[in-house]
Amino acid sequence: MPFEKTSSFQQEAKGALYLVPTPIGNLEDMTIRAIKVLQDVDLIAAEDTRNTQKLLNHFEIKTPQISFHEHNTQERIPLLLRKLSAGQKIAQVSDAGMPSISDPGHELVVASIKNKIPVIPLPGANAGITALIASGIAPQPFLFVGFLSRKKKEKNEQLADLGHKKETLILYEAPHRLKKTLKALVSSLGEKRRVALCRELTKRYEEFLRGTLVQALNWSETEQIRGEFCIIIEGASETYTPQSLERVVPxxxxxxxxxxxxxxxxxxxxxxxxxxxxxxxxxxxxxxxxxxxx
Structure with missing residues (x-):
């Protein structure tokens, strides 16, 4: 495959795919450019059209939508490519944050690049980076993991590999799986690894809980867990070995x-x-x- 060069500028006469981040909670985090793009494009490909419609209503954006999510990706891509090739401009959005980051979008980006359609990314809100800079844990280098596998064997393999990484780790987790994930993290990474649980970022009940992994686990066992979480974990030290881990006592x-x-x-x-x-x-x-x- 030859080394390719593309430009996002001077595409007024051509179709283009815009990757538009949306707020992760606070609607005031929407950028002026993002609003303008959503107003100007011909179509918005949204992960959940009902959720995105609330955002569009707030900013009085009238652009039509089409659903584009993990369950209809293969069906939608040929249709969207035809529209892009015909000169339409399409904005791709997820429910919150950056398209493609633990959300739909990547397959459409790859297909657009393959078909010589310009892909134009906009900067904006991202839960992982927002949590990282307020965690108090070294912000770089970092390794973005997102959601761990829900399959036990695959999750254990992931954690066995991540346990050796010296980079700060960024994970996402839902409230109903947080306790189980923290137990797995303590078992694989050890009790003393520093962690920050970042909850409901940019929303009314935003909260940061900082300490060690075992302290986080103990907290989860005695509290009612609410909200979406970013988990920021410090990287492994030079002396880290899985054999040195102690069993966590609830x-x-x-x-x-x-x-x-x-x-x-x-x-x-x-x-x-x-x-x-x-x-x-x-x-x-x-x-x-x-x-x-x-």
Missing amino acids: VNEQVEQLINNEGFKTNEAIKAVAKKNNLKRQNVYNSFHHIDSK
């Missing part, structure tokens, strides 16, 4: 150990475990007695 077992091995009374053990792990006593109590904290 707070429930810590309480039981104090009761059974040290002769603590239940309330005394709960108080001691809460203090050791820097957790609220009531949350440890609820977790030990299997009481829903809602």
Whole structure:
């Protein structure tokens, strides 16, 4: 394949694919250029047209949409290519953040390049970079991972490889899978690796939780998990070896150990475990007695 050169400029008479980032929460993060492009293009290819329509309504954008998501990619690409080749300008957007980054888009970009159609990217909001710069963990070099595989074998293989990486790691995770993912991270990367859990970025309940992986796991076991998370993890040290990892002891077992091995009374053990792990006593109590904290 020959080395190719393309230019995004002087394409007024030709079709072009615009990659337009959308806000990850706060609508004020929409750029002036992004608004103008969405107004000027012939069509918007959206991951979820219902979600994007809310954004378009907010900025009074009347451009028509077409759905383009992971389940109709192969069906939509030939149609979009025909429109682009005929001279139409199409903006591709995901529900939030950058197209192609843990979202649909990459296949359309590849197909457009193959068909000599200009691909014009716009800068804008990205959850991973936003979380990274506020995490307090070294911002570079970093390795963007996104979502880990949901298949146990593949996830374990990923984590075995990531455990050796010296780069800061950027992961995404949904609230209902956070606890399970943190358990896997502690088992693979160790208890002491520094981490920042970045929750609901740019939204009303934006929150940063910083500490070690085991502290993050203990927090997840005693709190009601809400919101989308970016997980920023410091890279491996020179001395990192998987064989040196210790088994993580959940707070429930810590309480039981104090009761059974040290002769603590239940309330005394709960108080001691809460203090050791820097957790609220009531949350440890609820977790030990299997009481829903809602």
